[in-house]
Amino acid sequence: MAVIGHYIGGKQVNTAGRTASVFNPATGAQSGEVLLASAATVGEAVAAAKAAFPAWADTPTLTRARIMFKFKNLLDRDIDKLAEAITLEHGKTFEDAKGEVTRGIEVVEFACGIPHLLRGDFTEQVARGVDVFSARHPLGVVAGITPFNFPVMVPMWMFPVALACGNSFVLKPSEKDPTPSLMLAELLAEAGLPKGVFNVVQGDKEAVDTLLTHPDVAAVSFVGSTAIGEYVYKTACAHGKRAQALCGAKNHLVVMPDADLDKTVDALMGAGYGSAGERCMAVSVAVAVGGVGDALMEKLVPKVQALKVGPGMDADSEMGPLVTREHLAKVRGYVDDGVAAGAKLVVDGRDLKLQGYEDGYFLGGCLFDDVTTDMKIYKEEIFGPVLSVVRVPAYEDALRLVNDHEYGNGAAIFTRDGDAARAFDRDAKAGMIGINVPIPVPVAFHSFGGWKRSVFGDRNVYGMEGVGFYTKMKTTTARWPTGIRAGAQFVMPTTGS
Helix, strand or coil: CCEECCCCEEECCCCCCEEEECCCCCCEEEEEECCCCCCHHHHHHHHHHHHHHHHHHHHHHHHHHHHHHHHHHHHHHHHHHHHHHHHHHHHHHHHHCCCCCCCHHHHHHHHHHHHHHHHCEEEEEEEEEEEEEEEECCCEEEEEEECCCCHHHHHHHHHHHHHHHHCCCEEEECCCCCCCHHHHHHHHHHHHHCCCCEEEEEHHHHHHHHHHCCEEEEEEEEEECCHHHHHHHHHHHHHCCEEECCCCCCCCECCCCCCCCCHHHHHHHHHHHHHHHCCCEEEEEEECCHHHHHHHHHHHHHHHHHHCCCCCCCCCCCECCCCCCHHHHHHHHHHHHHHHHHHHEEEECCCCCCCCCCCCCCCCCCEEECCCCCCCHHHHHCCCCCCEEEEEECCCHHHHHHHCCEEEEEEECCCHHHHHHHHHHHCCCCCCEEECCCCCCCCCCEECCCECCCEEEECCCCHHHHHCEEEEEEEEEEECCCCHHHHHHHCCCCCCC
């Protein structure tokens, strides 16, 4: 059985101590044992990152960019290996896992442009003989605390930008699917990243609390649930750290009466049931406006009933299992609660059994109709393959649902009406808006982030928001009353040295 440890100072470290079991969600069989870092082990990782920081910060931006280019090429080479590792520990389908890696690679591609992205400003002659210029400087040791649902993509929302900006990094991935984090560490080393610049500590709350309170950690990035995110943000800030926490969601997709229903249903299937609904940008509420509800359900129900559920490595599977037995029980509990509250369970996936995978954590697609805003299944993030349909008489009612919900990660509208789409874009209180796009996760040269209780902190991840989060500005005002002029130089000047 695999023992999954830490990566500190350029090598894998297996320190004895507490452990947790890692399972294959498709079979329910234990596949490994992950070591849970103590405060001392986290301290070792932070110390390694601190020691590596000065030389890495002084490394020319071109050199850092070239390492990112090599890392990107290695990710392309090993995309299938990474995707398989994701599938075997998380459960999502192999093709979905490849898509996750691809979206992470896009952030690495963005980080390859760091020499341009870190260019400062210069104003000549603000006074006689006085110039002013500004530059962005790295923070030091920064940390990332990442969730189980995207064990490759979410860390790569963080560390490529942080590293390219000149910081050193400590990653604390989810203990539910820890193997991909070590694979990323090895690929960074192969790309030429110096020892200690990137470190991984497996662990639970003890590791998290150590990172949040450690005096040598300058900033913390987090993605996960709202309850934990709020704790992470408040604790990090209370200890003088820069912090960002991207949290829970309840994403609405508004279906207008003029929407192309075939495309809308396809969008709902992918956005609601892809990755078994274990996405912070999953659509979990479809808002049927006017009289479109019956026509929408007529097309949606047979699609959900025909959803192909199976092990993630099966090429025919459209949806894999949930990540753990405990999470399966939690999601089933939400379905039970929706039935008890009076919602109409049109498609019930609770009794799904797969021959040969009876111990896997499988749940079929579930579809509710006639859901109301006072129900638990409407108010809370389920994080499973459960889609709720809410019917409202008018657009204004749909917009009110989006804006009144405590979460504001993403929202979408499907319509042919440009005026309605423009109004929704301007008025919906969510950080990411889709117009005939169900999961509007921005490309890497924009930024990802929500509103309301979907986020704590004022900086989004990746893109220029990421560059801003992982750097601090220094502005210099200079006057040179005398100067020494150098002699002629006849050697071709070079960059990156």
